[in-house]
Amino acid sequence: MDLWAAPSEYDAQDGAEKITPRMCSMVGDLGLEHFSFIVLKSAQDDLTPLAHTLFTSYPKEWVDRYTRHKYWDVDPVTDLGHRSIRPFFWGHGPFLRAFAKKQRVVFDEADAFDIRYGLTIPIRGAQGELSVFTVVSSRKAHLEEVMQGATGRVYSAAVDTHELALKELAKQRWRAQNAVELSEREKECLSWTLEGKTAGEIATILGISTSTINQHASSAAGKLGSLNKHHAAVQALRLKLIQ
Incomplete structure (x- = not known):
């Protein structure tokens, strides 16, 4: 399948405020449970806190806990996202063996919210920007089955979300400079x-x-x-x- 042949989930006039509703619609259509997106590295002069670049359908209680403890610093998914250039599946079991105990704790706590298995796509920009886009299911086999037929759609959504988020960050920088x-x-x-x-x-x-x-x-x-x-x-x- 041509990854770039998949139609965009977004309309041409969409801004960052459309990310969460559009991606919630997509994962619902695919029979998955959640999506998550965060910019791990943006432009050099960007001062936006990492938490402000997080778009997700995760339960609010988990999002609050994740941001309060800055779990992106130890989360195995963001850790591997920094190092990987390829999409990767993650979840409990063998995936966690390579990570420290304090990193595995993130998965243990997420499990309480049925956040168990996911596919994460690292997206890199021309200026060294890095984001990770994730779709999630509580069932590993179901996630793998869905992705067999939806790879192009999900990858295109990840790239488009990355672009929208970076445009929003650029607007915020401009406003900060002029304010x-x-x-x-x-x-x-x-x-x-x-x-x-x-x-x-x-x-x-x-x-x-x-x-x-x-x-x-x-x-x-x-x-x-x-x-x-x-x-x-x-x-x-x-x-x-x-x-």
Whole structure:
């Protein structure tokens, strides 16, 4: 079968808000139970939290637990997704033997929600982006049987979902770049912070007090939603607000 011959699940005007309903419709049509998609690596200047790139039909209780504990850092599926260029089946049994105990715990907990077997398709973009698209069934044999006749459809859905999600992330970056305005002093403080200068050293360079430097740095961090001035400096650089 020509994988690219499968019709798209999406309409030309669809945006990221259509991902979950469209994919829920597809897995229901195929007799499967869930889908899941997450961007594991996006553009270099993207600051979007990983949890915000997750689209799924999993039960809310499991999604909340998964994101709260940042299970994507240890999940065997995302682990292999980083390393694999081919689609792969996963589930309990032999698949888990290669993974550490703390990784297998993710599967043990997911089992309570009937999330037992899946097919995951890693999708890589031209700029090094990486996402994983997954369809799930509680029955291994059923999943394998369905995929024998739906490989092209599911693969096309994975690629189209990846494209829609990346377009949404690009829009979010654009909005972030155009929503934040730093004063010249704030930019100077962050630029020198990025160079490794302390507040006292920056004060000497700019000829103003250390307390004023700290005020400017704190103000910039607030505008950027940063944890501290060092985090703000990195964010401002990625958003091209400073050089």
